[in-house]
Amino acid sequence: MTASSNYLIAGNWKMNGLKHSLGELDAMAKGVKAGSANGASADMIVCVPASLLTLAVERCANTPVEIGGQDCHANASGAHTGDISAEMIADTGAKWVITGHSERRTDHGESDSEVKAKSEAAQRAGIVPIICIGETGEEREQGRTLDVLEGQLEGSLTNDGDFVVAYEPVWAIGTGLVPTLDDIEAAHRFIREYLENRYPGSGSDVRILYGGSVKPGNAAEILGIDNVNGALVGGASLKADDFLGIWRAAPS
Numbered sequence: 001m002t003a004s005s006n007y008l009i010a011g012n013w014k015m016n017g018l019k020h021s022l023g024e025l026d027a028m029a030k031g032v033k034a035g036s037a038n039g040a041s042a043d044m045i046v047c048v049p050a051s052l053l054t055l056a057v058e059r060c061a062n063t064p065v066e067i068g069g070q071d072c073h074a075n076a077s078g079a080h081t082g083d084i085s086a087e088m089i090a091d092t093g094a095k096w097v098i099t100g101h102s103e104r105r106t107d108h109g110e111s112d113s114e115v116k117a118k119s120e121a122a123q124r125a126g127i128v129p130i131i132c133i134g135e136t137g138e139e140r141e142q143g144r145t146l147d148v149l150e151g152q153l154e155g156s157l158t159n160d161g162d163f164v165v166a167y168e169p170v171w172a173i174g175t176g177l178v179p180t181l182d183d184i185e186a187a188h189r190f191i192r193e194y195l196e197n198r199y200p201g202s203g204s205d206v207r208i209l210y211g212g213s214v215k216p217g218n219a220a221e222i223l224g225i226d227n228v229n230g231a232l233v234g235g236a237s238l239k240a241d242d243f244l245g246i247w248r249a250a251p252s
């Protein structure tokens with residue numbers, strides 16, 4: 001399992017973005033280049049809709065920003081109308097893919113074992129899966145958060161290879177609600193301990209991202225929490241100014 005010690009700030013554009021949105025990517029790449037020259041060290045990636053993958057990769061060539069997809073099929077090719085394989089994403093030059101986002105788990109009924117198969121497919125194609133887990137509001141109220149996370153980790157993570165984990169409490173996505181810093185710390189500590197137990201020697205190096213209503217205004221305190229190694233950002237990744245504000249908040 002390879003891992004970087006850099007913070008990872010990942011954007012998820014979800015089903016947003018047309019060709020003209022690529023101007024935001026240009027501004028992000030420019031901002032990261034300038035910030036890096038001033039000592040900032042976080043990595044930035046943007047996961048765009050499938051329609052923009054090729055163009056986004058072209059626009060970010062020779063810049064520090066890398067591109068990812070938002071989902072992939074477990075198979076390399078075949079009769080799966082409307083789906084995209086990890087090999088196709090890799091073919092565009094993209095380097096990452098989100099798997100198991102709660103919107104896919106909810107909208108498309110994806111199970112942990114499907115998420116695992118998709119994540120293995122990504123590794124087979126040479127791209128890195130960002131594997132998402134997170135409890136619903138109801139599960140949290142029932143005090144089941146850590147049990148739910150453990151089940152998702154057990155079922156969704158690949159047995160080896162490179163991956164990133166993203167902890168996104170479902171109730172915090174797009175709502176402006178954020179867990180307390182103590183709650184984020186507890187969840188990330190739990191995930192870290194799980195990783196260290198399951199992957200002796202490498203589990204301590206896996207990057208664990210927090211996602212759910214991360215904004216420029218709360219990024220520094222969230223990214224300052226132990227075992228938070230980056231952020232997965234939805235709404236605030238659509239505008240370069242906001243996303244760069246989050247990127248700059250990463251400790252260097």
Ligand code: 13P
Binds near residue numbers: 101172174213214233
């Ligand atoms: P928001 O940042 O809009 O809450 O979305 C988080 C998310 O789902 C990223 O994958």
